[in-house]
Amino acid sequence: MVVKVYGSAMAACPQRVMVCLIELGVDFELIHVDLDSLEQKKPEFLVLQPFGQVPVIEDGDFRLFESRAIIRYYAVKYEDKGTKLTGTTLEKKALVDQWLEVESNNFNDLVYNMVLQLFVFPKMGHKSDLTLVQNCADKLEKVFDIYEQRLSKCKYLAGDFFSLADLSHLPSLRFVMNEGGFAHLLTKRKSLHDWYLDISSRPSWKKVLDLMMMKKSDMSTGPAKEEVKV
Amino acid sequence: MATPVKVYGPTLSTAVSRVLACLLEKDVPFQLQPVNMAKGEHKKPDYLKIQPFGQVPAFQDEAITLFESRSINRYICDKYGSQGNKGLYGTNPLAKASIDQWIEAEGQSFNPPSSILVFQLAFAPRMKLKQDENLIRQNEEKLKKVLDVYEKRLGENQYLAGDEFTLADLSHLPNIQYLVNGTDRAELFTSRKNVERWWGEISGRESWKKVVEMQTSPPPS
Numbered sequence: 001m002v003v004k005v006y007g008s009a010m011a012a013c014p015q016r017v018m019v020c021l022i023e024l025g026v027d028f029e030l031i032h033v034d035l036d037s038l039e040q041k042k043p044e045f046l047v048l049q050p051f052g053q054v055p056v057i058e059d060g061d062f063r064l065f066e067s068r069a070i071i072r073y074y075a076v077k078y079e080d081k082g083t084k085l086t087g088t089t090l091e092k093k094a095l096v097d098q099w100l101e102v103e104s105n106n107f108n109d110l111v112y113n114m115v116l117q118l119f120v121f122p123k124m125g126h127k128s129d130l131t132l133v134q135n136c137a138d139k140l141e142k143v144f145d146i147y148e149q150r151l152s153k154c155k156y157l158a159g160d161f162f163s164l165a166d167l168s169h170l171p172s173l174r175f176v177m178n179e180g181g182f183a184h185l186l187t188k189r190k191s192l193h194d195w196y197l198d199i200s201s202r203p204s205w206k207k208v209l210d211l212m213m214m215k216k217s218d219m220s221t222g223p224a225k226e227e228v229k230v
Numbered sequence: 231m232a233t234p235v236k237v238y239g240p241t242l243s244t245a246v247s248r249v250l251a252c253l254l255e256k257d258v259p260f261q262l263q264p265v266n267m268a269k270g271e272h273k274k275p276d277y278l279k280i281q282p283f284g285q286v287p288a289f290q291d292e293a294i295t296l297f298e299s300r301s302i303n304r305y306i307c308d309k310y311g312s313q314g315n316k317g318l319y320g321t322n323p324l325a326k327a328s329i330d331q332w333i334e335a336e337g338q339s340f341n342p343p344s345s346i347l348v349f350q351l352a353f354a355p356r357m358k359l360k361q362d363e364n365l366i367r368q369n370e371e372k373l374k375k376v377l378d379v380y381e382k383r384l385g386e387n388q389y390l391a392g393d394e395f396t397l398a399d400l401s402h403l404p405n406i407q408y409l410v411n412g413t414d415r416a417e418l419f420t421s422r423k424n425v426e427r428w429w430g431e432i433s434g435r436e437s438w439k440k441v442v443e444m445q446t447s448p449p450p451s
Contacts, residue, residue, distance in 0.1 A: 050379045051339055064327055066334035073327040091294045094305040101298035104337060106283060146282045 003028040006045075007054035008035050009215040012115075012171035013067040014055040015208050018228070019170055020071040022204040025082035028057075028228055030211070036123075068104060071164055072097075083204075085164045092159060099157040099165030106143055110136040111172040114180055137182055144185055144192055151191035155198075166199050174200070174209075234259040238277070239286030240267060241444045244348065244404035245299040246287040250444065251400050252303040254437035256314035262444075300333055303397055319397050332390040332398030340380075343372035344405040351413035370415070377422055384424035389432075399432045407433065407442065 003021065005028050007014025014030070021028050033039050033054050041052040049056040049065045056065040064070050075085040087093040113136050117128045150157060157165040173196055177183045186193045199205070211228070235253070237260050239246035253260045265271050265286055273284045281288040281297045288295065289302040291309075296302050307319035320326035346369045354361050383390060390398045406429055410416040420426045432438065 050382065051335065051376070062324060062327075064331055066331045066338065069327060069330035069334045072330050073323065077323060090305070090309060093308070094294060094296055094301060097301035097304055098296055098298050101301045101337075102283070104334075105298065109342070143283075149282065 004058040006031045006056045009211040015171040016067040019208045023083045024078040095158040096163040103168045110140045148189040148192045151195045234261040235291040238263045238288040247404045248299040256310045328391040329396045329398045336401045343369035348408045352408045381422040384428045
């Protein structure tokens with residue numbers, strides 16, 4: 001039975017789950033949830049995810065939400081299948097978890113607020129708060145200074161191996177580098193930029209970008225669900 | 231007896247107390263290392279070596295230096311699995327996943343609005359800082375929506391992840407402690423029957439009572 005991932009190929013949190021499943025070699029079915037029409041806030045969806053957010057996964061009878069909980073679960077379940085995304089020792093696992101928490105608590109919200117102000121609010125007819133966007137960018141500079149320091153000492157965040165911690169950053173970094181318009185925050189920091197080029201060139205991430213492009217061009221006439229054979 | 235682990239930061243910090251609660255649940259001896267935040271000690275080079283973001287807590291044992299309270303807690307549970315509260319982080323992968331789901335919900339949905347309210351309502355007055363009424367109002371509304379989801383969940387389950395107290399419930403203790411006992415917004419929790427029942431149970435645990443005692447007793451001279 002294939003894992004069902006409810007979400008949109010265009011949204012960051014479902015992308016986090018998809019890139020992880022592809023790294024692990026786990027087949028899944030993406031069931032599109034139309035975020036523009038607020039499908040995720042409708043009663044039928046709230047049964048699956050009570051906070052009205054994507055993604056949520058269904059694996060047989062087992063249901064799980066929160067993208068970082070989902071990737072932690074599958075990375076351990078399939079640790080002998082595809083890429084080993086958690087560490088091989090207790091200490092390495094803890095470092096992966098630490099940097100995953102850093103992504104979640106020190107990095108994610110800054111980019112999320114930029115996305116809201118620059119793209120979501122205008123779509124809804126609200127004005128963007130460009131001062132807030134600049135504040136987020138300023139804070140991101142300080143965070144990136146710390147990442148630069150770390151990545152000048154190790155190839156990846158948790159050490160010398162690619163892990164959930166690096167993977168978790170991909171969706172938001174893609175935004176920052178592209179339509180977010182803040183690529184210079186990375187390009188002026190050599191180790192950080194090299195790290196980004198490395199992790200974003202992984203076949204798993206390229207596959208997610210393909211799904212994103214397919215969805216963009218299929219928006220009005222595309223299939224409701226896509227089975228992804230890894 | 232094992233060398234006590236070290237926890238850096240003041241007991242009044244919500245994130246520090248999140249780690250202390252876990253250490254007490256797991257019967258892991260620890261030594262508190264004070265960090266004088268009023269004097270900016272957390273932003274000085276010596277501390278930044280341990281925690282480069284200049285935040286508390288940081289954690290050290292003989293094997294590792296770690297930061298981020300929720301990852302410190304997961305590490306403690308994995309390392310000391312066979313002692314103290316054995317089921318705190320689940321005893322099988324599905325249970326662990328459910329606990330992680332609610333730890334993430336705490337971190338992503340509950341913590342942001344509740345932290346802002348803790349700062350604005352409990353700390354700002356003490357620090358003689360002006361409160362931001364708009365910010366308070368916005369975050370109260372956000373928190374109410376989250377607590378409505380919790381109310382439903384806790385009507386179906388004893389605790390967030392199931393029948394037992396876990397890291398997911400524990401993660402909520404610090405912020406709710408301040409909001410219920412340090413501000414006039416207790417009613418956010420007490421007006422919701424299931425949330426109120428759950429809060430009474432989790433805050434009544436010996437481990438949490440000990441943390442509160444540590445927060446309210448004067449620092450050693």
